[in-house]
């Protein structure tokens with residue numbers, strides 16, 4: 001029988017929280033802004049995505065009904081900082097159309113849909129992958145869904161809690177299968193992982209200053225040991 005990793009995962013989170021403090025995600029004023037931000041941050045840094053969100057806001061376009069009927073070229077012009085802007089403009093417009101048509105542009109109506117069903121409906125939108133959808137589910141709809149990204153896979157495979165090359169689903173199961181569904185915990189845990197990945201567990205990891213390198217004698221990063 002597999003050993004539950006609940007304690008290890010919680011100790012790792014506690015160490016990250018102690019080192020970095022609460023991350024207070026998602027940095028948005030409304031659920032719809034979070035949804036648009038989740039699309040814009042695909043494959044780019046949050047700094048770039050935030051510039052594109054600000055442009056939409058300054059132009060008065062951060063509005064689902066306006067975006068649903070906008071010309072994609074007009075959206076694209078505003079979101080240039082997020083790169084892949086033509087593709088993202090189409091995704092934003094398509095999402096805005098679904099949001100208006102199926103949920104009347106009401107975040108509460110969207111959040112009222114059962115998590116599994118909502119996930120399937122959002123995954124059906126062209127260009128929407130699991131990371132984008134799960135980000136919307138967790139940060140905009142407050143569903144207890146663990147968001148996985150490249151940092152999560154890198155850190156936890158280096159740590160030895162995931163095999164190298166673990167899939168999105170396999171990585172998500174590590175957390176979902178060992179932690180109680182908890183929106184607040186999942187929210188900040190993912191944010192802590194991003195912080196660690198950006199600052200410390202980089203492509204060339206800075207293990208000597210990593211807050212989870214060795215939590216106690218029985219819980220230490222296997223990757224760090226190899227790098228000694």
Ligand code: SF4
Pocket residue numbers: 155158159200201202205206207208210211212213221222223224
């Ligand atoms: S100890 Fe090194 S390899 Fe392990 S998680 Fe920290 S930075 Fe990454």
